[in-house]
Amino acid sequence: MKYLLFCIFLMPVAMMAQDCNLKKGQDAITSKPTLSTGFIDLQGNTLSVDISSKEIDFFFVLTGPAVKCLDEETEITMVYEGGKLKQQFKNYGSLNCDGIFHLIFKNSAYTNSQLQRLSAKKIVSIQFTTTNSPKPYIISLLPDQQTMLQNTISCVIKEAKTVL
Numbered sequence: 001m002k003y004l005l006f007c008i009f010l011m012p013v014a015m016m017a018q019d020c021n022l023k024k025g026q027d028a029i030t031s032k033p034t035l036s037t038g039f040i041d042l043q044g045n046t047l048s049v050d051i052s053s054k055e056i057d058f059f060f061v062l063t064g065p066a067v068k069c070l071d072e073e074t075e076i077t078m079v080y081e082g083g084k085l086k087q088q089f090k091n092y093g094s095l096n097c098d099g100i101f102h103l104i105f106k107n108s109a110y111t112n113s114q115l116q117r118l119s120a121k122k123i124v125s126i127q128f129t130t131t132n133s134p135k136p137y138i139i140s141l142l143p144d145q146q147t148m149l150q151n152t153i154s155c156v157i158k159e160a161k162t163v164l
Contacts, residue, residue: 020155027052033163037152042126043139045099049152051160055104056115062099062128066137069097075129076103077136080121081146087117101128107160119153122146 022035035051074091093102127136
């Protein structure tokens with residue numbers, strides 16, 4: 001009976017460990033291992049997080065009609081639950097008219113505090129501000145997408161150290 005209760009109490013821990021399913025790959029140039037979340041749908045837009053030994057790349061592909069060309073001065077603002085806490089980042093990609101935005105963090109043995117904050121609170125909306133558009137392009141996330149994104153970022157943080 002004790003063993004049965006022990007197994008029942010361990011079941012939630014085992015289920016949480018299985019949520020982190022990243023696709024493994026290999027860098028074509030360096031032959032080092034890489035990880036990827038694959039493409040995640042965010043209200044018609046997509047996000048893929050790619051992890052290498054040097055960086056963690058949040059790769060957004062925006063499909064909205066308001067999105068035109070994104071340049072180096074395009075900014076992204078993450079609005080957290082409650083609406084008072086916000087975090088801004090700049091585009092690390094080059095000029096493109098395909099709606100491609102790169103948010104890059106250095107991969108190291110210690111987790112970047114900005115990346116840690118992304119996993120600590122739920123993100124309710126993501127705003128893209130471009131120099132050629134007066135209004136920001138806003139992706140408002142549904143509650144299940146907020147939870148999924150938070151879990152994905154936590155998983156990325158945990159697994160990023162395995163490819164160093």
